[in-house]
Amino acid sequence: MPAPAPPPVTTRNAVVFLAVIAGGAAMYWMQDILTPLALAVFLAVMVDSFARVLTMRVPGFPRTMALPAAVVISILLFGVSFWVVIDNGRGFFDQMKDYAPHLNGIIAKIAHAIGIQIAPTIDSLINQLNPKAFIGQAAQSFGNFASSAVLVLIYLGFIIASRRGFARKIVSLFPHHPERERNMKLFQSIRDGVEQYLWIQTVTGLMIAVAAWVVMMLVRLDNAFFWAFLIFLAAYIPILGGAIGCFLPPLFALVQFPDSFWPAIILFAALQAIFFIVGNVILPRMQGDSLNMDPTVVLLSLAVWGALWGVPGMFLSTPLTVAVMLILAQFEGSRWIAILLSEDGDPQGERMLSGKGHGPAPDEPAKTPSSGKKHP
Structure with a gap:
């Protein structure tokens, strides 16, 4: 009986396209379940990276203590970040009360410039916004955030606890060694992509935050460390974080220095230059060399994952797209999508490996000697 003919390329691509749409709809519908799990x-992965860094970079560090130490370090980092935001945020909002006369002066200037004779005050604007109507929404949002954070920690605990059985599950799922080796390579590529993303965003975020802190100290902007720390945290959201850090400090410079526009202008120009150099020179080069993702795809993935999962989707947009690109590259019907998502058209790095002489590409069978003997 002859083998059935493969489906036409058009039919196969149409099926892949419909599968992508169906998968996106399922992710949007199940976002309350999938978002905490993805986080x-x-x-x-971040905790596992810390553990491997401790074993590789710290001489004589016991391997059995690497994972507990990484968990403690991660908890301390998140705790310190939370404390810095809460402690400095309290002083920041207390200081905003002293800026009320300055805000009234700025509002009066803007009102007179556009032809309004009687300028409103900041108190009247706040009363018109009716803040009591937003208290319930804010409380509900905070409750949802707290419950999501608890759910994320529960998922994290179970994932770490079941980490030891992962190798046995892989052996049971893929009993044949070549198939198991190929899937382990895929998992390691996804893990390395997430680690590279963390490293890139941390390094570039520190560059931007330190340079912004220096500029804000030179113009004597209040709460310079608080603004620099917020800019560092916002840097983990591609593109959007830079926009937030570039516009908010100059706006508050207008409030702090109502008699002169020069501090705000200098701050805005300096932050624009910092974000332009890091975002358009350093970051694309690091992403292209490490993540092998097209810069346009980074922007598109931010919009897509943000529409699907909101702020967590924006935060996870790049690592999720890296994982999707590597998974799609494993199948012939979806490989063309992975090629479009990659920077150099080689999502798995096979061309680089074959060019360096590290052996045949995964799709090429190893050549046997003419004597017919097998390789060891």
Whole structure:
């Protein structure tokens, strides 16, 4: 009986396209379930990275203590970040009360410039916004955030606890060694992509935050460390974080220095230059060399994952797209999508490996000697 003919390329691509749409709809519908799990997996990869760094970079560090130490370090980092935001945020909002006369002066200037004779005050604007109507929404949002954070920690605990059985599950799922080796390579590529993303965003975020802190100290902007720390945290959201850090400090410079526009202008120009150099020179080069992702795809993935999962989707947009690109590259019907997502058209790095002489590409069978003997 002859083998059935493969489906036409058009039919295959149409099926892949419909499958992508159906998968996106399922992710949007199940976002309350999938978002905490995705964040927990991301944190688990981060903890595992800390553990491997401790074993590789710290001489004589016991391997059995690497994972507990990484968990403690991660908790301390998140705790310190939370404390810095809460402690400095309290002083920041207390200081905003002293800026009320300055805000009234700025509002009066803007009102007179556009032809309004009687300028409103900041108190009247706040009363018109009716803040009591937003208290319930804010409380509900905070409750949802707290419950999501608890759920993420529960998922993280179970993922770390079941980490030891992962190798046995892989052996049971893929009993044949070549198939198991190929899937382990895929998992390691995804893990390395997430680690590279963390490293790139941390390094570039520190560059931007330190340079912004220096500029804000030179113009004597209040709460310079608080603004620099917020800019560092916002840097983990591609593109959007830079926009937030570039516009908010100059706006508050207008409030702090109502008699002169020069501090705000200098701050805005300096931050624009910092974000332009890091975002358009350093970051694309690091992403292209490490993540092998097209810069346009980074922007598109931010919009897509943000529409699907909101702020957590924006935060996870790049590592999720890296994982999707590597998974799609494993199948012939979806490989063309992975090629479009990659920077150099080689999502798995096979061309680089074959060019360096590290052996045949995964799709090429190893050549046997003419004598017919097998390789050892």
